[in-house]
Amino acid sequence: MITGTGHVLILGGTTEARQLARTLAPVPLLRVTTSLAGRVTQPRMPDGEIRVGGFGGPGPMAAWLSEQEVAAVIDATHPFAALISANAATAAAAAGVPLVALRRPGWQPGPGDRWHHADSLDDAAALLPGLGRRVFLTTGRLGLAAFAGLDGLDFLVRSVEPPEPPLPRRTRLLLDRGPYTVEGERELLRTYAADVLVTKDSGGPATAAKLTAARELGLPVVVVRRPAPPPGVRTVPDVAAAVAELQRLGCLSPGCLSPGAIPGAAGTCP
Numbered sequence: 110m111i112t113g114t115g116h117v118l119i120l121g122g123t124t125e126a127r128q129l130a131r132t133l134a135p136v137p138l139l140r141v142t143t144s145l146a147g148r149v150t151q152p153r154m155p156d157g158e159i160r161v162g163g164f165g166g167p168g169p170m171a172a173w174l175s176e177q178e179v180a181a182v183i184d185a186t187h188p189f190a191a192l193i194s195a196n197a198a199t200a201a202a203a204a205g206v207p208l209v210a211l212r213r214p215g216w217q218p219g220p221g222d223r224w225h226h227a228d229s230l231d232d233a234a235a236l237l238p239g240l241g242r243r244v245f246l247t248t249g250r251l252g253l254a255a256f257a258g259l260d261g262l263d264f265l266v267r268s269v270e271p272p273e274p275p276l277p278r279r280t281r282l283l284l285d286r287g288p289y290t291v292e293g294e295r296e297l298l299r300t301y302a303a304d305v306l307v308t309k310d311s312g313g314p315a316t317a318a319k320l321t322a323a324r325e326l327g328l329p330v331v332v333v334r335r336p337a338p339p340p341g342v343r344t345v346p347d348v349a350a351a352v353a354e355l356q357r358l359g360c361l362s363p364g365c366l367s368p369g370a371i372p373g374a375a376g377t378c379p
Contacts, residue, residue: 112362113139115180117355120144120197121155124315125211126185128348130155136361142177146186146193170200179204181360183351184342185211189249189309191336198339209354210344213312215335216320223329230255233307233331237262240329241304245297247319248309248333253277265301288315294322307331 113136119126121143133141134156141157144164164170174182182201186193194210201208218224225240227233230248234255237244243263246256250272256264257275266272267283281301298306298319306323308316310332323330338344345351355361 112137113360114362115360116140116142116178117360118142118144118174118177118179118182119155120182120184120186120193122146122152122190123185123187123213124313125213125348125351126183127153127155129183129185129211129351130157132348132352133157133355139360146190164196164200167196167199167203170196171203174200174204174206179206181355181358182206182208183211183355184208185351188212188215188311188335194342195339198342207358208342209351210338210342211348211351212338212344212346214346215310215312216317216332219324221324221327222320223324223327225329225331227331227333230333233333234259236331237305237307240331243302243304245301245303245306245319247316248307265303289318291318291321291325294319295325298322298326298328303328305329305331307333309333310335 113133117133117139119130119141121127121130122145126143130141130143133139142160143155143157144160145152147162164173182197184194184197198208225236227236230252233248237256237259238261242261244265246253246264246266250268250270253266253272254275256277260278262277262279264277264280265283266276266280267285269286270284271282306319306328308319308330320330343354345354352361356363
């Protein structure tokens with residue numbers, strides 16, 4: 110059986126973060142803490158210890174890492190949580206703690222897709238008047254002020270919790286949480302008579318069904334590109350690779366996790 114050493118901090122809020130915590134929490138002699146930013150009032154709670162709320166910047170976070178004797182940090186936040194990731198990289202470097210970013214691969218367009226890439230929400234908003242009048246907006250509850258001035262367009266905004274104002278004047282709100290199905294997304298797009306879909310390149314299967322549905326219906330999709338990760342941070346694509354990094358760093362003893370211990374993987378052995 111694999112065993113652990115020390116304290117691992119997971120910066121969480123994603124499916125991968127919960128999967129990693131579920132994988133690591135049962136490991137003997139390993140302390141696992143997941144930090145949640147606290148922006149969602151009813152988050153899905155991970156296994157292991159939980160810390161809710163920000164650290165107050167890279168300085169206080171570096172102090173916390175030292176006080177709690179953290180041996181490694183896994184940044185498994187949302188790919189668009191750029192400020193949190195930047196602060197974590199600065200704090201980990203200041204505390205002398207290794208940091209690994211766990212980032213699910215981004216989506217890639219396929220045959221039949223009509224994607225329009227944007228570098229920001231402001232750029233996405235600038236593209237919309239030429240693409241359609243009825244917009245299915247799925248970029249989350251933050252940053253919707255970028256679309257607030259588009260008074261000539263109708264928006265269906267989907268988010269887990271009510272978005273922060275200002276919002277577009279002609280907005281319908283749909284509170285919902287994935288995963289979604291292609292059938293459900295197709296029906297939603299048809300019922301709303303959407304002309305265009307707007308999304309961030311979050312990656313992963315939980316919310317990818319809307320892209321398939323848009324392709325089937327021939328709709329254009331505005332895809333906001335991800336921010337670049339902090340310079341010098343090692344990035345891995347999945348939970349199995351994050352576990353392998355923790356083994357390399359000495360937080361987990363060399364050995365195997367049993368098949369099924371890591372969701373979607375056979376284990377950590379060749």
